[in-house]
Amino acid sequence: MIRAALTALMALPLAAQTASKPAPPTEEATIERFRAHAKARPVAPQAPLSPEERNIIRRFKEAKSSVVFVSAIVKGQDPRTLDIAKIPTGSGTGFVWDDWGHIVTNHHVITVEDQGLRIGEVQEVEVTLADGKTYKGRVIGVSFAYDIAVIQAFAPLKDMKPIPIGRSSDLQVGQSVLAIGNPFGLDHSLTRGVISALSRKIDTGYNSSILNAIQTDAAVNPGNSGGPLLDSGGRLVGMNTAITSTSGSSAGVGFAIPVDTLNDIVPKLIARGRLEPPRMGFEVFTTAAARQTFGITRGLLVMTVDPDSPAGRAGLRPLEVDASGQVKSMGDILLGYEGRALESEGQFMAMLEVIPPSDKVVFDVQRDGKVIRIELNLKDTKAGKKVKAQPASI
Template sequence: MIRLSCTLLLLTTLLGAQEPPKSAPTEDATIQRFRAHAKPRVVTQRAPLGAEEKNTIRRFKEAKPSVVYVSAIAPAQDPRTLDITKVPTGTGTGFVWDEWGHVVTNHHVITVEEGGRRVRDVDEVEVTLADGKTYKGRVIGTSFALDIAVLQVFAPLEAMRPIPIGRSHDLQVGQSVMAIGNPFGLDHSLTKGVISALGRGIDTGYNTRILNAIQTDAAVNPGNSGGPLLDSTGRLVGMNTAIAAATGASVGIGFAIPVDTLNDIVPKLIARDRLEPPRMGFVALLAYEAHRVFGITRGLVVKEVDADSPAGRAGLRPLEVDADGRVKTMGDILLAYQGRVIENEGQFLAMLELEPPADEVVFDVLREGQVIKVTLRLKGSKAVPTSL
């Protein structure tokens, strides 16, 4: 018995004692153990900024004070109190055109729509500068055909820094460009890309086409409308206007109105409000009014006629209403102009902008259930930009 015990002791000594296995640490224990190592990471040193990066940063800083946030303001009635208040109806981007406080943006930025139809343009806007200060502005010039609007901003002139103007006729596909705007309300956002194509035609909401548009892959989204497209030297080469996307967001195909077009049209809008169609002497119902009141979806309903004007002398008949505003006699409905169908007042004004009227123009007119032709003789009529 003693010999067996000695033998077991010897074997145990030679083979070594077998300790029981240790259990793995718990998750909580692991977490607590590693908390002790919490400290800031060592910063990896970067190489100096490249020349292209430095140029982009510089051009953005230079251009930022010239880019503004535009909010269209329209009156609205509170259904409970019936009080008239002013509410924002849309937002976009603009840029300072000159040292006299003029800002350029897209016409559709200052348009009020209901159910996809243009109701009217706003008269008043709020413009927020890069320093965050907001000022009142007014729409002083519009082009339906080219989707351009000019605003007068009542800010201190020293706060309005005009954007440098470039040229667009000598642009080349592949050139670097930068877009600055307020996509989805994110003010002064910068995107970068190249000119993807030149000479594109893009449709407006008034059945017109803007020719020679610039196509770019710099990301533009809702809210970028009216913002500047800059070349690599920071000069304005276009105004971002449209995107080609069914989703309504950027897919790398954006379009800009070329700066050569802006440099031709904007001074005319500042000087004369519109591109001076000759005075025809009638006022039409807005399309949404004609649709709401009479169910008319196409053409112009003549609302008022100046007797001493081409329209008055040609015998155009206006809408007649009684003292309570009820319709007594339907006015003439202008269906076509010079053989082309009239969709709405915006599209009609766009036609006049793109093609100056001849001395005589012919309307197809719906009157008392019959379509007749009425000729307006415009020769010698003075341009009056506030009426048709």
């Protein structure tokens, strides 16, 4: 019986065998069928935040209003309209230092470079607060050796909350830290990590180094420069300054200037504008200007000399030009200071900050094709002379 039934089934045409199977739905039919089930998903119950998460959230909210976005500005001619316009040259992060509207950031944030050569630093900046409002600011103090700049922001003092200050000498490797900044222009970004090492040495770019720097794995990228590094209590323990990376972006090796250094240097910059001791009485061209205008690739070209100063009394010679701007005589070129070669005005300023000069200093000077030595007696600097707040004023 069974064998006969199978034989009969096999004898049926193929079409008859498959006619009893329903055809599978098309892709379009499946899509339309499932569209009918579109609706919002139910929200799963939220798990309580951990104590660590709650602390991070609280510290960020507390510190956010103390962190600002800094845009460096130079004035130039708009090539389309020929009008004088503000041209952004760089940006970074800063934080409110005190109750008087002083902002602290990195010196390199306000430095203007051209093809790798420093051509100066901006005097005007724009400071954007956490509420999105932007105000004018002026650079009132800089340190080459420590890569620190202080800005006076002309914003309502009531909207500027000073950041709490901690102590970096008490830090320990493994301690949790938070970094707030504006990486790639993304304002008020928070990253977290730990202190990876202490007492690191980082270069500032002027043949000087910052000692006791803090190493952290909290992500730090371009734009984070000048931003605060906080401990778990929300206190400032460092200023994010540099990274080590083969790609130029965060590789988990960032460095911060310790807050103990900031607490020592920043008040001096606010009070005096600079760290260098008594004024020597001369100005030099920036390295870029001397190279581009006069083809000088070695040493510092003296631009002006105050006759009533140590430099003037020592006979240092400035560049001289006639009424039409033509060079009458080339100024002295400073090749060395106290036995060390001079490579840039920034390096020289950093040297003066790190090692204050004694009563007498000696320069190796190129004059009329010969190298001579000139001694400046700084002890007879007259009282009342103030240091000019210009990059190349010494």
